[in-house]
Amino acid sequence: MDITMPKKFFHLLVFNLMLTQIVLTGNVLIWPTDGSHWLNIKVILEELNRRNHNVTVLASSETIFINSSPDSPVNFEVIPVSYKKSNIDSFIEHMIMLWIHHRPTPLTLWAFYKELGKLQETFFRINIQICDGVLNNPELMARLQKGGFDVLLADPVTICGDLVALKLGIPFMYTLRFSPASTVERHCGKIPAPASYVPAALSELTDQMTFSERVKNTISYPLQDYIFQSYWGEWNSYYSKVLGRPTTLCETMGKAEIWLIRTYWDFEFPRPYLPNFEFVGGLHCKPAKPLPKVLWRYKGKEPATLGANTRLYDWIPQNDLLGHPKARAFITHGGTNGIYEAIYHGVPMVGVPMFADQPDNIAHMKAKGAAVEVNINTMTSADLLSALTTVINEPSYKENAMRLSRIHHDQPVKPLDRAVFWIEFVMRHKGAKHLRPAAHNLTWYQYHSLDVIGFLLACVATAIFLVTKCCLFSYRQFVKTGKKKKRE
């Protein structure tokens, strides 16, 4: 095959553009989640800004990463809360320690969920302040109402964005990495997940499972569903109170027009999904800018044993580092953002996962042959060195990382452009109802056809009963006639 650029390509493309991509300028309201989640949504709102949309971020008065840069045209609406930034820090620290001490395995599952339940209570107390800070704040609500917003984009890890949208009477959509066992995506978004080859989030399983792994996976789904739905009780009451009618968190979340999922098929195992799910993983990635030399980011005290070839920096741009031609491997805690930067630049990984989706993320990269895992609880410097040597010296790791990179770069439309396309689509059409599956109108037993199956079984049972009765009746008649004949 020869690589050439067809002559008419640009003309065709510009023509497509004129026909379908007339862009509107509108008003977008953002409901973010703090921490690394913010980095992701920030890229979207910068792109929205570049496309002349007005963007307003609704964020609490106590944030860690979320902030307005002085030269940014993004508006901020501050939600007054009484908790402190240090509460968030301590919450995240507890979360990490939970995973380090009780990383969920079949043996530690009970302890893990017991501890997670306590954290869930803290999370509820923090999140409810954010909700009340908007919904019980008539001045803020009036200001938002006047803002003339066309769409609200929410990271649903911070709950209530959907409620704000419903109160403002505007469509909303989500940006989401995952929920445990996909409980939210499955129950609220109606995405199917066959337990036979779709591993439950947090299970660290892949799409190639042994029988015992399939047993574990099949149990994981209802177990995590049960646990997470039990956490939702308080939210169901809150949502019903705010909307003034009996409803649930899940029913309300199901009204999202589009779910922007922050992964893609370079990372995910192929699985069924729905037309209103768009996989936009790596939307924050971009080509690297040049770097001067070898680098090391380190904030603590300089170790006495530091080698002459290692330099310490307080902060360096990770993306530019990964895109440097000499970047041979990436030692990572396995956050989705970092993993996507490694995929984008085709760098093999040594994963030292800590919490949340990180063990799962590394399990994905291991299964695709682009990473080696090191256990944070047990690792020695020899383990780390051996893992590093493996991913650097065994060519398959680099080859697989490059293969994922090629998949990532070879999409009809780049992830960020797709994300923004669907935000603009919802603005142009005031929703995306044509992508909404009718599954949302069914009860759980209708969805699984249990009523139909019950009815059909009843029909079969009735038929068997009637046939048996008829046979017995005929037989008795026959015997009776026989006896009569004998007597005669």
Place this chain on the structure above:
Amino acid sequence: MDITMPKKFFHLLVFNLMLTQIVLTGNVLIWPTDGSHWLNIKVILEELNRRNHNVTVLASSETIFINSSPDSPVNFEVIPVSYKKSNIDSFIEHMIMLWIHHRPTPLTLWAFYKELGKLQETFFRINIQICDGVLNNPELMARLQKGGFDVLLADPVTICGDLVALKLGIPFMYTLRFSPASTVERHCGKIPAPASYVPAALSELTDQMTFSERVKNTISYPLQDYIFQSYWGEWNSYYSKVLGRPTTLCETMGKAEIWLIRTYWDFEFPRPYLPNFEFVGGLHCKPAKPLPKVLWRYKGKEPATLGANTRLYDWIPQNDLLGHPKARAFITHGGTNGIYEAIYHGVPMVGVPMFADQPDNIAHMKAKGAAVEVNINTMTSADLLSALTTVINEPSYKENAMRLSRIHHDQPVKPLDRAVFWIEFVMRHKGAKHLRPAAHNLTWYQYHSLDVIGFLLACVATAIFLVTKCCLFSYRQFVKTGKKKKRE
């Protein structure tokens, strides 16, 4: 909202293009199906040609629509067959008459499938000649082998394209409108179809079903599966013989890299699908060229009662007619190509469906409020007039047709460009394995987790048995001790 064109839009787009859309010129082998199916694939191969790919069509010596225009750069490889063009015509006529006399309803289903079985035998005899004409033709196979093809694109309604690709050692992909009850898509492609809201093809149901409709739909799936899989017996033997190992038609079809489905969410009810399914409905549609006046295509004898405002033409370009600003309604037999031209131009329809997917297609358009149906067996001129008056005079029909049109035109990438993108992707990467679900590696009982469920039920039964035994034993011990004590 104001409509403007952001300044940096073109730059951004050209940049994307440079990064990801380096186009290869390669060799594409086409395995078409005759009749209206050809019109669809023809548009794809013209586009492939425009993008500097070399295209070769493998077609039988007896075709109806498939032909090479003198100025076309497309190569044709002719498969010698002994049947005549008239056999195909008569097969299609029989197919139409089957539907007219036995359109499948719960009452006529048995007669319908009995007659369809006979047609299936005729079809097998025709199709097997095409297969043998290639696979048992060493000169043709050697020529194809020398052709250095990068991918084979098959319309799987004509069977064997996949076999030819496997024999040539090249990846293959499908272009498909539907198979009855999605048997092929579900069993061979592994696409899920919950019976509660995904209507079985040929059922004329929608995604909003009553209880009795859901019962009908739930029965439709296994019934049509059973019937179609019984037709496949002969093919399974043929495929096993050709590949020299035990295999099935379905297993072989499951190796398709990508399934290009010729519908989109303007037409389909939202349903689950898989990453290697791409919905490219309406890829043949294009802006209309101007027309001079009112028109009527009619091949028969001119009726004496013809009005002064009606002109007869032997052939007119349907797309240009539908795109004419004065086109108020479209009387159609409901073929997918025509329906998409109506959607593209936003013209409401009067549907007079005849056979195959046509009744289903009209059911979809009715459900979306863009069509009225007239029964071909019972219709009078008054019925047709009344239907026409309805779609012209009731504004909702035009509004809904325009809504579908807006959905159709507002996609991140146009259907034809997406279809060609994925063909080129498969050429660039020698497949698209990263989109292939692991469901293909499972048996049917593993896929449905029946072995896991059986195992878990056995565990529960064993636990209940053991607990009961323990209780009984303890009770007996207790009773024994009691009696002993009494005696003492």
